[in-house]
Amino acid sequence: MKEKKEFFVPYIEGSLGKNTRRAIKRFALLALFTLVLGAVVFSFFQKPFKNSTFELTSETKITGVYHESPYPMLRVEVAEGDFKNVVLLGFGKSSANPYLKKVQEETPDLNGRKLTIEGNLIYYNGKTLMQITDEEKVRLADRSVTPIFSGQEITRMVFQGEIIDPKCYFGVMKPGKGKIHRSCAVRCISGGIPPVFASTDGNNVAKYFLLTDTNGNPINDKVLPFVGQPANIEGMVEKLGDDWFVIKTDINQIKLLNKESSIY
Structure with a gap:
């Protein structure tokens, strides 16, 4: 006796046989199980993200006292008597120095002077940095000189x-x-x-x-x-x-x- 084989015709409704339907269901369930299992196993081998933030899509304006030794920083008063030293960086793989040149043309010695800078904040484990992307967003806020803290x-x-x-x-x-x-x-x-x-x-x-x-x-x-x-x-x-x-x-x-x- 010849084995009766199922024959599927896509444009004929109901031509999909029972055996074929069962095979497709088993394959779909197996594929789903494999996908979920793979995702779970993969997650165990991944290192967790750090609790760091880079505000790439938003810019923050800060005002503080500038000091450049050993590296450009802005000393910002975040609350009364509470200060944060924000390390200044340039865009990409650059220091902040090229972005300070325009304001330095007006005031060559910026040490101890108050600047207002708008840029992208980066913070992690109590440390704060700011990426400056435009020299036009660095402005002298006050010409008076504030004593710079010493190390x-x-x-x-x-x-x-x-x-x-x-x-x-x-x-x-x-x-x-x-x-x-x-x-x-x-x-x-x-x-x-x-x-x-x-x-x-x-x-x-x-x-x-x-x-x-x-x-x-x-x-x-x-x-x-x-x-x-x-x-x-x-x-x-x-x-x-x-x-x-x-x-x-x-x-x-x-x-x-x-x-x-x-x-x-």
Whole structure:
């Protein structure tokens, strides 16, 4: 006796056989189950997003006292007697300096003067940065000079961690980790973005430190070979205002460790 085979004709209603319908249902259920299972398994291997924010689509106007040592910052009073030091950055992989040139033509020495700047805020773990995208959005708010705070030296310490680019790592890129981001960090720091040392020790004054040379000057080009590589770094820790710390170091005091990066 010959086996009766089902034959489906798309334009004839009801020509889909029972066996074919059952097979399609089983396949659909199996495919759905596989998809859900794959999504669950995939989620377990993903690193969580950081609690960082980059306000790419909105601009915020802030007013504060400008100081440029070691890197351009705006000291903003967020509440009575409560100040936040906002690190200023340029668009893309640039420092804030090109965006300050126009207002500096009018007032060459901006230190201690009050500026109003409109840009994109970046904030993470109590640190705040601002990306400036247009020199026209940097204005002198007051010509009078306010005394600039000076750094307070704390102690000389040795830390273990990695040098990072704070712009991408703190929020512009999420999560801002992996090998591809190491080359990006090198380009950002070489372009003038302040280098930051992310400590992995755990018992430190702070977790993130701005890096300078022993005299408190920018150190961008000198640290490029060490970016994104685990290292021990020795230097004087200095408190800069209310929310930033600095490590003043000699480049010879950075010692690479023979281990994989935990960031890049």
